[in-house]
Amino acid sequence: MATFYKEYEPARKAFLAFTDQIKQMTGQSLDVQLTSHEIIEGLFMDVLEIKPDKPQRLLCLTSGLHGIEGYAGNYVLQEFVDCFLPKLNLEDTHVILVHAINPYGMKYKRKSNENSVDLNRNFNASFDTLHSNEGFKTNASFFLPRKLKNPYLIENILFYIRTAKLYFTIPHEQFREAALLGQYEFPNGFYYGGDHMEKSTAILAQLYQKLVSFPYNKRLFIDLHTGYGPKYQMSIVNSPNEKRSVSELKKAFNYPLIQNANGDDFYQINGDMVNYINDFIQATDYATCFEFGTIGMSILDEIKSLRIMLEENSVHHMHRETDPIFKRIKKDFEQLYMPDEKKWLDKVITDFDQALKGILTHYKFI
Structure with a gap:
């Protein structure tokens, strides 16, 4: 059962413990790798990978892009390891979990990083051509x-x-x-959004370029956020690059609330990480955001x-x-x-389970 931590250190400790948990859970001699990137002194972005010998599929879950939102992200990653990882075929599925992309923001409960940069406005190929707000x-x-x-x-x-x-x-x-x-x-x-790629952003951009260049048959990217949307209903928020209709995706994923970030359903933003990924992946791949609403619409x-x-x-x-x-x-x-209301936390797990099951089933990961 997932635990909702409210401080960076115990949340990170729980994430680091996934390495041993995964090996014990699967009973397989898996190649489980943990890479810790020190973003500023004593604060880390941690990347856990389960790497098969011949990967055919990729599943990447990221959390803490907006630092304070990493607590719900940590909570959901625990649910993923407990309930979804055992269902995957780890002999051909490359799994990547990223914890605390913005560890400063998570530690000090801010959205922005140590340089007051919002990392979800920082994924820009160039900072010279952005139009003024x-x-x-x-x-x-x-x-x-x-x-x-x-x-x-x-x-x-x-x-x-x-x-x-x-x-x-x-x-x-x-x-x-x-x-x-x-x-x-x-x-x-x-x-x-800054005037150059921040350290966390640059590390992830390099990782994404590597993942896009590898010849997987299918790639799924899911970024975890909190704040926007109905208080007790998670939204799946797609890139403007998504060509399928909302009604088509609702049926495909068996999930009731899906929105497109085209300025009508959601809102357009510059430097968004999911949009950045969508600029590089194949049409048969899928990158999206799970947004756990906390306040209302x-x-x-x-x-x-x-x-x-x-x-x-x-x-x-x-x-x-x-x-x-x-x-x-x-x-x-x-x-x-990062509300700690039990009703909200229970609904986070319920919605995450339904949405992820629908996506993984649709793309034949489970």
Whole structure:
């Protein structure tokens, strides 16, 4: 049974223990390799591989791209090892599990990394041709960090007033683009995509290039996230490159909530990792994101999520950890990306099981 850890060290310890667990579970002399990349001092991105002699298929699960979301990712990876790994044919299936892509963000419960870069805006082949996020730039005073001078409740009320003014001043799509697309001009602003590939990103990009060049018959990539979507329903979020219709995929995977990141169902972003993978893989392969919703889908839910993200960025850059408002907002941030409510955790496992079973069955991995 999976355990939901809330600190980086015990979560990593549980992941590292997979090596012995897998060998004991399978009773096979498998080639199980663990590679630990030290991203900053004492913090690691860990890559576990089960490598058959003659791999025909690839299954890659990644977690912690947005650091704080790695706790749910760790929880789900435990479920995968316990319940799905024994069902795979490990004689021809190459399995890769990546833990804590962004270990700094996981350790300190932030989405961005040690350089304040959002790694899911950092997968760009070039940083010279990205267009400016004009909505963010025009309204930078709203989006950039600021000192929170009032008590928590007053700051929240003022935020909703400021948001309402902005929301009804600019077109809705411009507001969403400003808030979600990613930006490359304000290093302290949220969703900052950086000006070069970060260490974690570069390591994964090299791995993906290697995996795409190897002649597998089939490749599956699944990235694990939390935050967006209905609170008690995981969304499968596909790249804009996905050609099949949502209704077709729902039937194929036997899963009720599938969305395409084309700006209609979901939202478009620059530097997205799944989009990056989709630019290289074959049409018969599949790369997607599992998004475990934590808050809801209404306009008020979206604004609440935006408030928490902006305020967390503000207290990180402008406040001391001992400030009362720092602790209160960090608590909100944890509930947004790593809630520990039993009902939510149970539904995470239920939805993960259903979605992964559907995908693995459809592609004949099980």
